[in-house]
Amino acid sequence: xxxxxxxxxxxxxxxxxxxxxxxxxxxxxxxxxxxxxxxxxxxxxxxxxxxxxxxxxxxxxxxxxxxxxxxxxxxxxxxxxxxxxxxxxxxxxxxxxxxxxxxxxxxxxxxxxxxxxxxxxxxxxxxxxxxxxxxxxxxxxxxxxxxxxxxxxxxxxxxxxxxxxxxxxxxxxxxxxxxxxxxxxxxxxxxxxxxxxxxxxxxxxxxxxxxxxxxxxxxxxxxxxxxxxxxxxxxxxxxxxxxxxxxxxxxxxxxxxxxxxxxxxxxxxxxxxxxxxxxxxxxxxxxxxxxxxxxxxxxxxxxxxxxxxxxxxxxxxxxxxxxxxxxxxxxxxxxxxxxxxxxxxxxxxxxxxxxxxxxxxxxxxxxxxxxxxxxxxxxxxxxxxxxxxxxxxxxxxxxxxxxxxxxxxxxxxxxxxxxxxxxxxxxxxxxxxxxxxxxxxxxxxxxxxxxxxxxxxxxxxxxxxxxxxxxxxxxxxxxxxxxxxxxxxxxxxxxxxxxxxx
Amino acid sequence: xxxxxxxxxxxxxxxxxxxxxxxxxxxxxxxxxxxxxxxxxxxxxxxxxxxxxxxxxxxxxxxxxxxxxxxxxxxxxxxxxxxxx
Numbered sequence: 001x002x003x004x005x006x007x008x009x010x011x012x013x014x015x016x017x018x019x020x021x022x023x024x025x026x027x028x029x030x031x032x033x034x035x036x037x038x039x040x041x042x043x044x045x046x047x048x049x050x051x052x053x054x055x056x057x058x059x060x061x062x063x064x065x066x067x068x069x070x071x072x073x074x075x076x077x078x079x080x081x082x083x084x085x086x087x088x089x090x091x092x093x094x095x096x097x098x099x100x101x102x103x104x105x106x107x108x109x110x111x112x113x114x115x116x117x118x119x120x121x122x123x124x125x126x127x128x129x130x131x132x133x134x135x136x137x138x139x140x141x142x143x144x145x146x147x148x149x150x151x152x153x154x155x156x157x158x159x160x161x162x163x164x165x166x167x168x169x170x171x172x173x174x175x176x177x178x179x180x181x182x183x184x185x186x187x188x189x190x191x192x193x194x195x196x197x198x199x200x201x202x203x204x205x206x207x208x209x210x211x212x213x214x215x216x217x218x219x220x221x222x223x224x225x226x227x228x229x230x231x232x233x234x235x236x237x238x239x240x241x242x243x244x245x246x247x248x249x250x251x252x253x254x255x256x257x258x259x260x261x262x263x264x265x266x267x268x269x270x271x272x273x274x275x276x277x278x279x280x281x282x283x284x285x286x287x288x289x290x291x292x293x294x295x296x297x298x299x300x301x302x303x304x305x306x307x308x309x310x311x312x313x314x315x316x317x318x319x320x321x322x323x324x325x326x327x328x329x330x331x332x333x334x335x336x337x338x339x340x341x342x343x344x345x346x347x348x349x350x351x352x353x354x355x356x357x358x359x360x361x362x363x364x365x366x367x368x369x370x371x372x373x374x375x376x377x378x379x380x381x382x383x384x385x386x387x388x389x390x391x392x393x394x395x396x397x398x399x400x401x402x403x404x405x406x407x408x409x410x411x412x413x414x415x416x417x418x419x420x421x422x423x424x425x426x427x428x429x430x431x432x433x434x435x436x437x438x439x440x441x442x443x444x445x446x447x448x449x450x451x452x453x454x455x456x457x458x459x460x461x462x463x464x465x466x467x468x469x470x471x472x473x474x475x476x477x478x479x480x481x482x483x484x485x486x487x488x489x490x491x492x493x494x495x496x497x498x499x500x501x502x
Numbered sequence: 503x504x505x506x507x508x509x510x511x512x513x514x515x516x517x518x519x520x521x522x523x524x525x526x527x528x529x530x531x532x533x534x535x536x537x538x539x540x541x542x543x544x545x546x547x548x549x550x551x552x553x554x555x556x557x558x559x560x561x562x563x564x565x566x567x568x569x570x571x572x573x574x575x576x577x578x579x580x581x582x583x584x585x586x587x
Binding site: 321 | 546551
């Protein structure tokens with residue numbers, strides 16, 4: 001029997017959903033720009049069975065992929081579980097057989113996958129489209145290919161055996177100049193290994209180059225940045241070890257005594273050419289962008305000074321600090337003309353922001369102007385009577401100009417909290433910033449999910465799509481145009497029965 | 503009893519079990535914080551906060567999104583629009 005009453009959210013907006021969904025021709029308010037022909041693909045998770053322990057991290061939820069297919073001003077929605085071996089095995093057993101976050105030592109005794117930790121993946125973090133294929137990603141396993149139209153799971157993919165790492169990050173980068181995908185796996189050869197293996201995948205989907213790097217200490221390498229010269233990896237104080245896992249702990253703990261290290265791998269070199277720079281403790285879970293500037297490299301990221309995730313414990317036993325979890329947009333400057341192993345860090349603006357920042361992807365690895373993300377704007381109203389009390393909502397999308405510090409904001413609603421957005425250029429040749437912002441918002445009062453489309457220059461709403469229910473939590477989402485994925489026309493309910501009056 | 507008042511009563515009645523459960527957690531936490539972790543939400547992901555530092559989401563006792571709308575309708579108009587209720 002399934003029982004979620006003892007979970008952290010037995011009722012309300014965050015209680016488990018557990019269903020798959022199709023909504024044809026969704027309800028729309030406003031006018032969806034006719035330029036939009038593509039799909040907004042979300043990946044996140046929801047527990048199908050309760051976790052094995054109450055202290056499990058929220059990132060252990062079963063993967064779920066959903067898509068808003070948009071064309072000619074219409075929208076179809078679809079949501080499907082990602083059918084990992086874990087999901088299917090649990091379903092067959094009708095209970096949770098797996099342990100806490102990325103720790104196979106805590107699994108049901110009947111289910112030993114210590115030597116193959118990737119079999120425990122929940123595949124719940126991000127989508128990526130490349131070479132006409134859609135993948136779901138989780139950094140503890142190789143990617144799972146998904147059908148971009150049915151969202152059915154096609155299974156794990158190792159690029160015809162050329163991708164050797166056991167793992168694949170949720171944040172590969174696609175170089176807009178070459179069309180190559182730069183992807184990587186950390187803990188690439190097994191649990192707690194210090195191997196970072198990096199791969200270049202051609203626009204045709206073939207692995208063309210591999211780099212092997214040893215990291216200074218085993219840490220979460222969740223995201224990276226790319227320039228035309230370098231592949232850049234931040235290493236920071238989330239630590240793990242086999243001793244820690246054997247003792248039954250979650251995979252990560254925060255160790256504030258560890259330095260932040262940035263590894264630069266020359267794209268035209270090899271893994272042994274890596275150069276490390278060193279700075280104070282911080283967390284760079286997500287990045288914004290990077291570019292070369294003569295002998296210098298500029299890296300922008302939302303950075304916090306401490307542990308942003310309250311469900312990953314502090315290794316010294318101290319309580320989680322909301323203050324140290326705050327993110328600000330920061331610019332780091334690395335000087336390759338200097339022999340020093342340090343870097344310069346500047347807070348571009350003191351305002352707190354969400355750490356899920358995006359740019360116009362045509363400017364990845366290149367000088368750029370605009371950052372798009374969300375924030376909690378306390379000057380805006382929040383209707384706690386209708387939406388529920390006590391939650392810090394991200395109620396505002398923003399555009400921040402890194403060249404002059406200008407902000408533009410769009411308030412989504414007084415009962416809403418938004419999730420990660422995407423920027424869509426108006427056309428392939430449109431100047432940077434001319435386009436649309438798209439993202440989902442949780443409407444806590446009406447218990448439904450809304451897709452919000454905003455003019456990115458004016459920061460004004462163009463359209464809102466209403467699902468008649470709340471959708472599973474999202475981690476990351478991306479917009480992919482019909483030129484990037486083989487997307488079908490908008491659908492209708494298939495009918496194979498007898499025809500009336502025939 | 504008129505249908506509208508019956509419905510209002512029903513909505514209150516369905517909300518009743520939620521409140522005592524939430525209150526019970528508060529009482530437990532007050533007497534023995536370590537024995538009762540707090541349900542919390544981080545970036546729209548629910549989890550248990552064991553050290554009490556997490557941000558708690560307390561849902562409305564009932565869905566109040568239509569309260570203003572319902573109050574704006576007369577009895578006859580309510581029945582005309584929601585005859586199926």
